[in-house]
Amino acid sequence: MNVTDRLSPSNRTLIEKWLPVLLAVGVVWLFARGLKNLFWTGFGLFWAFWWTGHWFLR
Numbered sequence: 001m002n003v004t005d006r007l008s009p010s011n012r013t014l015i016e017k018w019l020p021v022l023l024a025v026g027v028v029w030l031f032a033r034g035l036k037n038l039f040w041t042g043f044g045l046f047w048a049f050w051w052t053g054h055w056f057l058r
Contacts, residue, residue, distance in 0.1 A: 004012045 004015065007015070
């Protein structure tokens with residue numbers, strides 16, 4: 001038995017229409033959060049190496 005079998009046709013149509021959009025927005029949001037964290041981690045490591053004089057790309 002499918003979960004959507006118990007819904008009215010209008011609710012089923014609404015869920016089938018908007019669920020992929022909501023899932024895509026959630027995936028993009030998680031990806032953006034990960035990129036933001038990666039950027040700030042890299043930024044902090046860059047300045048830590050720069051200030052200690054251990055920067056290897058001089």
